[in-house]
Amino acid sequence: EMASERLDFHEMGLDDRLLKAVADLGWSKPTLIQEKAIPLGLDGKDILARARTGSGKTAAYGIPVIQRILASKQVIGVTQDVRALILVPTKELGQQVQLMMRQLTAYCSRDVRVADISSKADLSTQRPILMEKPDVVVGTPSRVLAHLNAQNLVLHSSLEMLVVDEADLIFSFGFESDLKNLLW
Numbered sequence: 001e002m003a004s005e006r007l008d009f010h011e012m013g014l015d016d017r018l019l020k021a022v023a024d025l026g027w028s029k030p031t032l033i034q035e036k037a038i039p040l041g042l043d044g045k046d047i048l049a050r051a052r053t054g055s056g057k058t059a060a061y062g063i064p065v066i067q068r069i070l071a072s073k074q075v076i077g078v079t080q081d082v083r084a085l086i087l088v089p090t091k092e093l094g095q096q097v098q099l100m101m102r103q104l105t106a107y108c109s110r111d112v113r114v115a116d117i118s119s120k121a122d123l124s125t126q127r128p129i130l131m132e133k134p135d136v137v138v139g140t141p142s143r144v145l146a147h148l149n150a151q152n153l154v155l156h157s158s159l160e161m162l163v164v165d166e167a168d169l170i171f172s173f174g175f176e177s178d179l180k181n182l183l184w
């Protein structure tokens with residue numbers, strides 16, 4: 001495949017605020033997984049993707065999540081609720097994902113609010129974060145389930161996008177019953 005045939009960030013129909021954040025990060029070209037996954041994600045397709053570490057997977061799902069939320073907010077009257085849930089196996093990865101999402105939403109942080117509930121803080125300490133109605137929630141399956149059970153978090157039919165980051169780890173960490181309760 002010739003380099004010139006590779007899709008660029010500005011050819012993906014992304015919001016200017018997202019493009020600006022990408023430019024600030026110094027990214028001139030999408031990585032391979034980003035080039036493949038972003039258009040599919042924007043289209044609302046289900047994606048199962050695998051790529052080696054450091055290949056830019058976080059933005060490969062983060063950019064479509066942010067773009068879809070931005071696009072929907074241009075429609076007046078859309079109810080505000082959690083639109084995307086990003087499941088991570090560990091709080092460390094949750095922090096990394098949160099940081100990447102913060103950077104990508106640097107110019108649209110009011111329209112796309114991201115809450116990381118993967119830390120080990122008390123449920124009651126995290127409750128106010130969820131009461132602010134974030135658009136995107138990042139958390140471990142057990143944390144998300146605990147907040148659902150405590151009714152701090154309501155997903156209902158608002159949930160449009162589900163990301164399982166490091167799915168191989170999540171499915172091997174003894175999260176199975178949490179996941180079942182959470183997703184089915």
Ligand SMILES: Nc1ncnc2c1ncn2[C@@H]1O[C@H](COP(=O)(O)OP(=O)(O)OP(=O)(O)O)[C@@H](O)[C@H]1O
Pocket residue numbers: 025026027028029030031034051052053054055056057058059
């Ligand atoms: N298009 C891009 N151009 C240049 N750098 C990028 C691009 N996309 C992501 N990066 C950078 O590459 C690094 C790795 O990205 P990321 O953490 O998303 O990879 P990953 O595939 O999720 O890795 P891991 O498996 O370790 O989580 C980050 O520092 C990120 O800022």
